[in-house]
Amino acid sequence: MLVFAISDKGGTGRSVTSSNIVYRRALQGQDVCYLDFDFGSPTVGAIFRVSTASRGTTRGGMHRYLQGEITEPSRIDVWTESDRDTIRAKPAGAGQMVLLPGDQGGGEFATFDAEMLKRCVRLFAKLHEQFDLIMVDLSAGRSFAAHLALAATAQLPKIPARWLVFHRWTRQHIIAANGLVKGEHGLLDVGREYGHDPGALTDRIRFVRTAVLELGSGDFAHLRPAQRSWLNEIDRELRELATRNGVGLTTMLGKVPLDPVLQWREQLISDEDVAGTEIANAETVFAFDDLAKKIVDDTAWEGL
Numbered sequence: 001m002l003v004f005a006i007s008d009k010g011g012t013g014r015s016v017t018s019s020n021i022v023y024r025r026a027l028q029g030q031d032v033c034y035l036d037f038d039f040g041s042p043t044v045g046a047i048f049r050v051s052t053a054s055r056g057t058t059r060g061g062m063h064r065y066l067q068g069e070i071t072e073p074s075r076i077d078v079w080t081e082s083d084r085d086t087i088r089a090k091p092a093g094a095g096q097m098v099l100l101p102g103d104q105g106g107g108e109f110a111t112f113d114a115e116m117l118k119r120c121v122r123l124f125a126k127l128h129e130q131f132d133l134i135m136v137d138l139s140a141g142r143s144f145a146a147h148l149a150l151a152a153t154a155q156l157p158k159i160p161a162r163w164l165v166f167h168r169w170t171r172q173h174i175i176a177a178n179g180l181v182k183g184e185h186g187l188l189d190v191g192r193e194y195g196h197d198p199g200a201l202t203d204r205i206r207f208v209r210t211a212v213l214e215l216g217s218g219d220f221a222h223l224r225p226a227q228r229s230w231l232n233e234i235d236r237e238l239r240e241l242a243t244r245n246g247v248g249l250t251t252m253l254g255k256v257p258l259d260p261v262l263q264w265r266e267q268l269i270s271d272e273d274v275a276g277t278e279i280a281n282a283e284t285v286f287a288f289d290d291l292a293k294k295i296v297d298d299t300a301w302e303g304l
Helices: 014-027 062-066 114-130 144-154 171-182 187-193 198-203 225-244 260-264 271-276 282-294 298-302
Strands: 002-006 032-037 097-100 133-138 161-168 205-212 252-257
Touching: 002 014, 002 144, 014 032, 014 097, 014 133, 014 161, 014 205, 014 282, 032 062, 032 114, 032 144, 062 114, 114 133, 114 144, 133 144, 144 187, 161 171, 171 187, 171 225, 187 198, 198 205, 252 282, 271 282, 282 298
Parallel strands: 002 133, 002 161, 032 097, 032 133, 161 205, 205 252
Antiparallel strands: none
16 A cells, blocks of 8 residues: 655644554555655654664665666665664564665655656555555655645555645645645645545545644643633634644544654654653554554444
8 A cells, every 4th residue: 555645734743644644554564665755854763773874875866766767766674774673573473564765865856757757656556566554755845845745646456555744733824735645736636636536535544733732731731721721712713724624533644742852853652652752642552553553444434
């Protein structure tokens, strides 16, 4: 299955959340692959703590492959090439976890031609045969990467493809997430141009809220009554706004709570980070585990 991670704005936690979803899916025994299609900023290697690809690779990545300069993009086995001991200690029963990085110094493409599209289609089809889950991290906004992904998947109707739209729990992000999907030149608009059925494409799109503050948690125990009352009112307004914009509970696949570790360092959250060093919250791991299961669960996906 192909899963595309996208957001209208930067700073949503799109890359760190999708990386953790892939990590959790691998721990669940599935073979997973992560494609860095954030062409303007190919830095997902830093999240996996692969120092040789923290700003993209010099060994031939997605940029050079799509431009036809190399026949195959380089692959990184995260289990063996990560700098983190807890990641290199691959648990028994875990699946493959492979990163296809962008090129160091690469930038956003202005457009794509038939040959570039053909190479993208060929890559998606090949990876689908080799992996259970392929996560494609797209550049933020109405990007070249999104256009290429929509054009390629239109030519691969037999390969299951789903879209995760990431946004934070603010008025600005809710409106932006709606616009990215339903607005002018949004996913549905562009998808129609490449031959997608708008209704079918809508069914493949779900929203993920990130860095969500739970008002009933201990994080708010220190607030004055007036502050708690105000925040509850804002939360109510946001829920109403999300419903009006089609970003409410009926289209939300999941949410990730605010975690101090992810605020200070974008990284994979291991079980050791929760049960051992206790630097991360168990609720965060539960959220990643839940999303990793739901993205491939037809019942969970279609039951929304």
